[in-house]
Amino acid sequence: MPLETLDRTPPPFFKQGPSALSQLVLLSALALFLMVADARFHLVQPLRAAIATVLYPAQWLALQPVQAAREFGGYLTDLKTARKTEEAVRRKLVEQSQRAGQVEQLLLENARLRGLLALRERIQVPSQAAQVLYDATDPYSRRVVIDKGQLQGIAPGSPVLDGEGVLGQVTQVYPFVSEVTLLIDRDQVIPVVNTRTGTRGVAFGDPTAQGGLLELRYMPTGEDVKEGDLLSTSGIDGVYPPGLPVARVVSVDRQGDSSFARILCQPLAQLQGATQVMVLTPMAQVAPPPIAAAPAAPPAAAAQPVTKADGKPAAKAAGKSGAASAARPANRRSAP
Numbered sequence: 001m002p003l004e005t006l007d008r009t010p011p012p013f014f015k016q017g018p019s020a021l022s023q024l025v026l027l028s029a030l031a032l033f034l035m036v037a038d039a040r041f042h043l044v045q046p047l048r049a050a051i052a053t054v055l056y057p058a059q060w061l062a063l064q065p066v067q068a069a070r071e072f073g074g075y076l077t078d079l080k081t082a083r084k085t086e087e088a089v090r091r092k093l094v095e096q097s098q099r100a101g102q103v104e105q106l107l108l109e110n111a112r113l114r115g116l117l118a119l120r121e122r123i124q125v126p127s128q129a130a131q132v133l134y135d136a137t138d139p140y141s142r143r144v145v146i147d148k149g150q151l152q153g154i155a156p157g158s159p160v161l162d163g164e165g166v167l168g169q170v171t172q173v174y175p176f177v178s179e180v181t182l183l184i185d186r187d188q189v190i191p192v193v194n195t196r197t198g199t200r201g202v203a204f205g206d207p208t209a210q211g212g213l214l215e216l217r218y219m220p221t222g223e224d225v226k227e228g229d230l231l232s233t234s235g236i237d238g239v240y241p242p243g244l245p246v247a248r249v250v251s252v253d254r255q256g257d258s259s260f261a262r263i264l265c266q267p268l269a270q271l272q273g274a275t276q277v278m279v280l281t282p283m284a285q286v287a288p289p290p291i292a293a294a295p296a297a298p299p300a301a302a303a304q305p306v307t308k309a310d311g312k313p314a315a316k317a318a319g320k321s322g323a324a325s326a327a328r329p330a331n332r333r334s335a336p
Contacts (some may be wrong), residue, residue: 003188012157027244037122059162066283079253092178101330104273105135124281125241125280125281125283126281127278127279127280127281128152128153128279129277129278130146130147130148130154130160130178130276130277130278131146131277132144132145132146132180132274132276132277133146136179136225137200141185141186141187142181142182142185142205142207142212142271143177143179143180143185144168144179144180144182144274145179146160146176146177146178146180146277146279147176148177148178149173149174149175149176149177150173150174150175151175154170154178154220154279155170155173155281155282156171156172156173157169157170157239157282157284158170158279158280158281158284159240159244159279159280160180160277160278160280161244161277161280162270162277162278163276164245164269164275165245165246165247165267165268165269166183166190166240166244166245166246166267166268166269166271167183167269167270167271167274167277168181168183168185168188168269169181169188169239170279178279180277182205182271183205183214183246183247183267183269183271184205184206184207184212184213184214184271185207186207187205188204188205188210189202189203189205190214190237190240190246191203191233191234191235191236191240192216192231192232192233192234192247193231193232193233193234193242194225194229194230194231195229195230195231195232196226197224197225197229199219199224200234200236201216201217201218201219201231202217202218203215203216203217203246204217204304209264210264213250213267214246214247214264214265215263215264215265216249216263216264216265217263219260219261219263220260220261221254221258221259221260225249225252225261225263226249226252227250227252228246228249228250228261229248229249230248231245231246231247231248231249231265232244232246233246235283238282238283239261239282239283241280241283245252245268246265246267247265247266247267247268248265248266248268249263249264249265249266250265252265298331
């Protein structure tokens, strides 16, 4: 028999090993033993600790991507929350700033209104309050526009005041608004009087001097005018009531080659920031107070009847002299 025909394969037991059922029973018994031994005698605890120690670096490396992803997600969440919080804080700060600005503006308007009310109590001229809307568009004039016009009874030439003093004069009147020319306009002139000395003068607007001043012209160099003197309206023009504060003298320049001094005055009114003003009726349109009638003379007393000596009443006198003349003889006759 040739050698090639001999079966040299191992027996099936050694070739395939134990069967699947045998392996299941063996492994189940081992697992049950290990569980009972670990529950009763903690035999596997050292082995578990050793395995955990050996596997810790691998676990740490495996958890790093997950931890990085969590931190990155938390960073994005915190950044979004911080941005929202910052926006809310900024919005609240803007609102508080607006409220603070409104409070300051209200306090300023309240002070100006109190000044107007105090000035109105001192002035016995019909007046009405108005609000400044905006500055006029003409760049070569100093004018403002108020919210009162012909329908509210505003007349051309009406004086306009704020809480500090004279602001200007109404020069253009429309149905709903009016234009007010400020004192510092080059075409504006106002008669004034020095409250310290009683000297009268005329103040002209000078918009080019230090942002807008008044110039007291035609005052002799020897006139008693000092810095700090208060100028008020004189009332001789028939427009401004007398005694309204106008300006204060800020500089007096007496030049030797000129017979007139150059006197500059600072207006007392808030020409740049006036919001609430008071419009007066021109003095020419104010009716004078009625003259009180003289009290009538009391009527003459009626003559009393005179009794004669014989006890009979005398006749009534026609007048006072007759009654007196009739009474005197009767009295003489009745005397002892």
